[in-house]
Amino acid sequence: MESLYCSPKTGLPIKKIGDNFISESGDEKFPIVNEIPRFCLAKNYSKNFGFQWQKFDTTQLDKNNNLKFSENRFYGSTQWNPKVISKQNVLEVGSGAGRFSEVFLKTTTGILHSIDYSNAVEVNLKNNYKYKNRLAISQASIYEMPFPDSTFDKVFCFGVLQHTPSFKKSVVALIQKAKKGGEIVVDFYPIKGWYTKIHSKYILRPLTKRLPNKILLKLISINVGWMIIVFDFLCSLKLKFLTRFIPITDISNFPKQLTRKQRKEWAIMDTFDGFSPEYDNPMRIKDVKKIFAENGCGINFAGVINYEGGSSAVVKVTKLKDQ
Numbered sequence: 503m504e505s506l507y508c509s510p511k512t513g514l515p516i517k518k519i520g521d522n523f524i525s526e527s528g529d530e531k532f533p534i535v536n537e538i539p540r541f542c543l544a545k546n547y548s549k550n551f552g553f554q555w556q557k558f559d560t561t562q563l564d565k566n567n568n569l570k571f572s573e574n575r576f577y578g579s580t581q582w583n584p585k586v587i588s589k590q591n592v593l594e595v596g597s598g599a600g601r602f603s604e605v606f607l608k609t610t611t612g613i614l615h616s617i618d619y620s621n622a623v624e625v626n627l628k629n630n631y632k633y634k635n636r637l638a639i640s641q642a643s644i645y646e647m648p649f650p651d652s653t654f655d656k657v658f659c660f661g662v663l664q665h666t667p668s669f670k671k672s673v674v675a676l677i678q679k680a681k682k683g684g685e686i687v688v689d690f691y692p693i694k695g696w697y698t699k700i701h702s703k704y705i706l707r708p709l710t711k712r713l714p715n716k717i718l719l720k721l722i723s724i725n726v727g728w729m730i731i732v733f734d735f736l737c738s739l740k741l742k743f744l745t746r747f748i749p750i751t752d753i754s755n756f757p758k759q760l761t762r763k764q765r766k767e768w769a770i771m772d773t774f775d776g777f778s779p780e781y782d783n784p785m786r787i788k789d790v791k792k793i794f795a796e797n798g799c800g801i802n803f804a805g806v807i808n809y810e811g812g813s814s815a816v817v818k819v820t821k822l823k824d825q
């Protein structure tokens with residue numbers, strides 16, 4: 503597999519020498535740990551995600567659930583053709599445990615370049631190890647990606663942007679790595695109206711994100727049983743709007759095929775995913791569209807996509823000019 507890696511800071515070439523990638527000048531050195539090049543500090547604001555994906559390593563993987571949930575979301579949102587993307591340079595940003603890496607690697611014959619800021623990269627590699635010759639995975643930040651600008655035909659970034667410190671800078675970083683004529687697809691938490699932030703998550707997050715991960719997970723696990731019962735009861739009374747006052751993720755979106763046990767595990771994981779991150783910045787779809795348009799992209803789609811088993815707020819663009 504051809505390496506596209508370069509120095510994230512200078513954009514200059516780097517070479518693999520032993521257990522490191524090293525710049526030509528020798529000034530920069532990026533270690534390869536457990537087969538994965540590392541282009542950022544191990545300790546960073548994403549450590550909750552590392553913890554989460556180590557604990558729930560296979561929970562949302564299609565192969566684990568015998569579902570096509572991630573596959574439906576990937577192709578529903580991108581509308582990409584597996585034969586076409588098999589021959590292109592494709593970048594995934596923020597891969598987590600690798601549910602979408604799995605979809606790409608299973609349904610194409612192409613190479614996937616994938617990064618995540620947390621040590622979830624190890625979980626992704628483990629989950630997709632049989633494809634390791636087509637999975638170029640590294641630990642890096644969206645703000646310092648180890649690839650030259652204007653490299654990728656396709657860039658996708660699912661469920662990540664709201665968890666970065668600056669939504670706008672993150673979008674600009676994605677555009678930088680796409681080729682002119684390349685496509686970028688993002689999905690994210692949308693602001694639906696004035697009521698979006700009137701939610702127990704946003705009220706409790708200042709506290710919960712500061713709790714040690716283990717304690718937060720324990721609190722959620724102890725309470726999830728009654729929260730699911732109350733959530734389902736309110737939905738059955740057509741009072742779903744009241745569920746926002748229960749500190750649990752929106753479980754009405756989960757695939758209907760999940761068993762009770764799976765549904766509980768997904769609820770624990772997704773609630774942790776909502777209450778633990780350092781950043782949670784939802785955006786209006788029209789504002790995300792504007793950021794792309796102001797940075798040289800043509801909008802192909804901006805709205806909500808419904809796919810079998812769920813729905814996502816998606817913006818899909820083509821990069822029209824180099825910045």
Ligand SMILES: C[S@@+](CC[C@H](N)C(=O)[O-])C[C@H]1O[C@@H](n2cnc3c(N)ncnc32)[C@H](O)[C@@H]1O
Nearest residue numbers: 548551596597598618619620643644660661662
């Ligand atoms: C909610 S998870 C989504 C993971 C995966 N895309 C999925 O949908 O299953 C968000 C991911 O974004 C990653 N992330 C957060 N900030 C990042 C950054 N600055 N650069 C790269 N990845 C980042 C986290 O480590 C985490 O794995």
